[in-house]
Amino acid sequence: MQNRLADIILFHRKRSGLTQQELAELAGVGKNMIYELENGKISVRLDNLLKVLQVMNIELNFHSPLWEAFLREHSDAKR
Amino acid sequence: MQNRLADIILFHRKRSGLTQQELAELAGVGKNMIYELENGKISVRLDNLLKVLQVMNIELNFHSPLWEAFLREHSDAKR
DNA sequence: CACATTTACCCTGTTTTAAGGGAAAATATG
C-alpha cells in the first residue's frame, strides 16, 4: 500500500464496475492515462487526474497546520 | 476563494517568507511553475505540485465514502 | 477447456508543460 493514489483509483474503478476504457471515456481522458495512473505514474497532469477523481466521486483536499488555523480564524464570521 | 489550490500555495509561501524564485529552487521546479500555480493553472504535473507541497508541509489527501469504509474495515487488524 | 473480455504495454504523431532568460509593471522599503 505504498502508492496510495494508484490504489484508490483502482479500488474505486473496480467498485464502479468500470473497465479502464470506460472510465477513460467518462472522464474524457485517454485509456493509457488510466492504466498509468493505476500503475504508479505520478507525473500525470493535475487537470486530468481531477477529471478522473470527479467521475468516481473522490474528493481531494489539502491540509497543514497553518492552513487549518487560518480557516478556523476565518470561519468565525460564518456563525 | 474559488480556486483553492492557488490560494493555499500563495498563503503558505508568504507565511514562509519565500519569493517565488526561492520556493521554486527549494522545490526543484521552475519559477514560472510557481507563478502559474498561484494564478490558477491546474494543468501542472502532479509530481511537480507534490514537490511544492512538500516544501511547505502541505498534505494532500483523498476521500470518498467508499474509501473510508474500506479503510475502516482494514484498520481493525491494527488494534 | 474454449472463448470473450480486460489489461499490459508497445509505438507514433501532436500538443503542452517546463525551465529559464529577459524586461516591464507592480510592490515594498529606505
Added chain:
DNA sequence: CATATTTTCCCTTAAAACAGGGTAAATGTG
C-alpha cells in the same frame, strides 16, 4: 520620492504527457 525587490508575463527550446491504435498476455466466464 528614489531605489531595490518581487511579480507578471513574453519568448525559445527541450522534454514529456497525451490520445488512440494495435496486440500479446492475463483474467474471467460459460
